[in-house]
Amino acid sequence: MMWKEKYKIGIPLVDQQHKELFDRVEEFIKALRKPGDWTEKLPEVKKTLAFMQKYVVDHFAAEEAYQKKIGYPDLPAHHEIHKNFTDYVMRCAHDFEQEGYPEPEVQKFAGTLLAWLINHVVATDLKMSKYVKKEGAL
Numbered sequence: 001m002m003w004k005e006k007y008k009i010g011i012p013l014v015d016q017q018h019k020e021l022f023d024r025v026e027e028f029i030k031a032l033r034k035p036g037d038w039t040e041k042l043p044e045v046k047k048t049l050a051f052m053q054k055y056v057v058d059h060f061a062a063e064e065a066y067q068k069k070i071g072y073p074d075l076p077a078h079h080e081i082h083k084n085f086t087d088y089v090m091r092c093a094h095d096f097e098q099e100g101y102p103e104p105e106v107q108k109f110a111g112t113l114l115a116w117l118i119n120h121v122v123a124t125d126l127k128m129s130k131y132v133k134k135e136g137a138l
C-alpha cells in the first residue's frame with residue numbers, strides 16, 4: 001500500500017481523492033512490474049494512463065475550487081504547480097502514444113508520477129492544510 005495515513009492533510013474531500021490517486025498509481029506500477037511480455041501489459045498501461053490524465057485534471061480542479069472557496073492566498077502559485085504537472089502528464093501520454101509506449105520511458109514516468117505525488121501532498125498540499133487549520137476555514 002503506497003498510501004499512508006501520514007499523507008492525510010485533514011481535508012476529507014482532498015484526502016479521499018489523494019488516496020484514489022495513490023491507489024491508481026500503485027495499480028499502474030504493479031501492472032508495469034508484472035512478469036511477462038511488455039506488449040501484453042499495454043492494454044492496462046493505456047487504460048491507467050487514460051484514467052490518470054482525467055483524474056489528475058479533475059482532482060486539481062476540485063482542489064483549486066476548494067482553495068478559491070476558502071480564499072486561499074497561495075492559489076495562484078499552487079495552480080501553477082498543478083498546471084506544470086498536468087502539462088507533463090499530457091505531454092508524456094501524447095509522446096507514448098506516438099512512440100508506441102516504450103517500456104523504459106513508461107517505467108520512468110510511473111516513478112516520476114509517484115515521487116511527484118508524494119512530494120506534492122507532503123509539501124504543497126500540506127501548506128494549504130496548515131492555512132485551513134490556522135484560519136479555521138474548513
Ligand SMILES: [Fe+2]
Binds near residue numbers: 063082124
Ligand atoms: Fe495540490
